[in-house]
Amino acid sequence: MTPDLAADALAALDGLVGDGDRGDGAAAAERRRTAAADGPLIEIDDLSLSYGDLSVLADVSLSVERGEFVGLVGPNGAGKTTLLGAINGVLEPESGRVRVGGERVADLSSRAASRLVATVPQDTTVAFDFSVADIVEMGRTPYHGRFSGDPDAEAAVDRALERTETARFRDRAVASLSGGERQRVVLARALAQETPALVLDEPTASLDVNHQVRTLELVADLVDAEGKAALAAIHDLDLAARFCDRLAVLADGDLLAVGPPAEVLTAETVGAAFDTDAAVLSNPVTGTPAVTPLSDPGELDLRVHVLGTGGAAARVVSTLVTAGATVTVGALPDGDAAAETARDLAADVVTAPPFGGLDAETEAAAREHLRTADAVVAVDPLPDSLRALARDQGPVVRVGPDDDGGATTGLAGDAATDDGGHDRSVNRSRAERDGPTVDAAARATPETVALGVRRALDRPASADD
CATH class of the missing domain: 3.40.50.300 (P-loop containing nucleotide triphosphate hydrolases)
Known part of the structure; x- marks a missing residue:
């Protein structure tokens, strides 16, 4: 019997001795085949x-x-x-x-x-303690006639178990599985439905x-x-x-x-759907959008300019925006992670061609942001061109590497020098630094960064500190 005739015969049988629902005979099967082609x-x-x-x-x-x-x-x-x-x-x-x-x-x-259509439901509870293979074979129920079996069932079940990596469970009782394992068995049942x-x-x-x-x-x-x-x-x-x-x-x-x-x-769409502020950035590994819900904006009603590049600067930008600051960034190379983050968060960014240095126009734009900023955050290691921009600017919050190779924030307004005028750089050990410090690149919160900026405003320090 050809596949088409078999389908017609099965559909006719379904209409005559079906499960008590609306009839569905050979004519309906033919209509489905024709309509489904387009x-x-x-x-x-x-x-x-x-x-x-x-x-x-x-x-x-x-x-x-x-x-x-x-x-x-x-x-x-x-x-x-x-x-x-x-x-x-x-x-x-x-x-x-x-x-x-x-x-x-x-x-x-x-x-x-x-x-x-096959369905994988949210609730994977199974009322009876069948084996995994029996549960998956239930996906073949639509192909069983009242008086006939399903010759393709065994092969379909085997394929579904292999695809979902559940073949090793086939003889186990479904009640003995974890929730995640049971979820995969239910997916296998849907795949067996073909x-x-x-x-x-x-x-x-x-x-x-x-x-x-x-x-x-x-x-x-x-x-x-x-x-x-x-x-x-x-x-x-x-x-x-x-x-x-x-x-x-x-x-x-x-x-x-x-x-x-x-x-x-x-x-905008995430905010409208989920009633929350969110940062939508490009995942650096997959290139697909990555959504980060943000806490309610803080009350750091200040204009802050960020100097730095790469992932550490990107995280500082996000942290400051979450704290409620108006953030400007740059100058940065086109395509830099911090630049992309700043654009996604609607911060104002000054960019320059990679490896090209700062031309007069780019430098002037960056200096204008620095001039109008209430505070500057300098994220180490700073390129010489950015360090030159920050020089004589203040107040400054320094973000630099710690002794373990991580990243910490030293609040330069608090910790630049001791009472004797000796340098207490952010690169010194944590015990030797005066004032609060945070791990800005990994653990900083909007509250700690906001605190750093506020304290830097109280006790300004230059970028040379």
């Missing part, structure tokens, strides 16, 4: 859904193409789980429609819908960092290699940005933005 695999049009008087989704429209992995992100209670439930047919919308593979989910029997579409509700919630990455890599690989469409609610914005082709930001039952991660994950 257009997105998952289509959501003007979907609205409420629980009693509580509106959860309002006129939501979204599509997922073949070979596309879309991340659904948003705060708790935004409606992410409800949207996924409407896609797999568990929840019936009040208005709008959901199509999977060209077919309206509302018109399909549960068996037919389960051949099109559907063209996947919906996943927080698939990495119970996993350690290693398996979070492996799980999302697996989904991305399946999408690329097999042309599946995947829609996943993902809590971790950085992971979503790293592995998803597009992100859909859902908040208060409405889609705020849909598009590539670099376009969607902006400080």
Whole structure:
């Protein structure tokens, strides 16, 4: 029997002796094959859904193409789980429609819908203490007729166990597994279902960092290699940005933005969705957006200029912005980490071509920022050109390497010299330094940096100190 005739026969049998849901015969199967050849695999049009008087989704429209992995992100209670439930047919919308593979989910029997879309739920609790292999084989239920088995079940189960790295658990009782291991078994069950579409509700919630990455890599690989469409609610914005082709930001039952991660994950969108200030920077390893929620801005109502380069200066910039300061930076080479951070945080940056030195215009712009600053933060090691800019400026907060090769902040206004006029450099041991110090590059808080700037204002010191 050809695959098409087999599909028709199975669909006809499903319609005659199905699971008690709406009939789904050979004609419907043919319509699905034809419609699925064109257009997105998952289509959501003007979907609205409420629980009693509580509106959860309002006129939501979204599509997922073949070979596309879309991340659904948003705060708790935004409606992410409800949207996924409407896609797999568990929840019936009040208005709008959901199509999977060209077919309206509302018109399909549960068996037919389960051949099109597989679900990885957020709750991985299993009511009965079956073996792992038995749990995964449950994914093959849509392919079992009332009077026939599934000849492809064993191979499908084996593939799913191998892909999710759970084959070594196959004979263990599922109740004996950890939450993270059980999460991977539930993913294996969905993979054994071998559907063209996947919906996943927080698939990495119970996993350690290693398996979070492996799980999302697996989904991305399946999408690329097999042309599946995947829609996943993902809590971790950085992971979503790293592995998803597009992100859909859902908040208060409405889609705020849909598009590539670099376009969607902006400080404005994250702030609107999650009601928090955030710094959105480029991850230096992956090149994808990295979101850092910020605490409420502090009260450092001062203008501070940062002199320095690299990661240490970038962290100082972020710390000062969080403390509430108006920050300027430079001069810096184009592409420097501190420059990129400052731009992302809306700080004013003076840049110069790498290795080109400071021309007159660039130096004048930097000196103007220094002139109008209430305080200067100098992050060691300073290039000679920046040290020359800082000379005779004050007050100055020095950030320099400590004895262990880390980075500390010496508050130059407090610790530049002792009562006898002897130098107490920030490079001396911590015990020999007078006044507070903090590890600015690694552990500084907005409060400690703000304290340093305020004390430097009280006791100015020059950059030469």
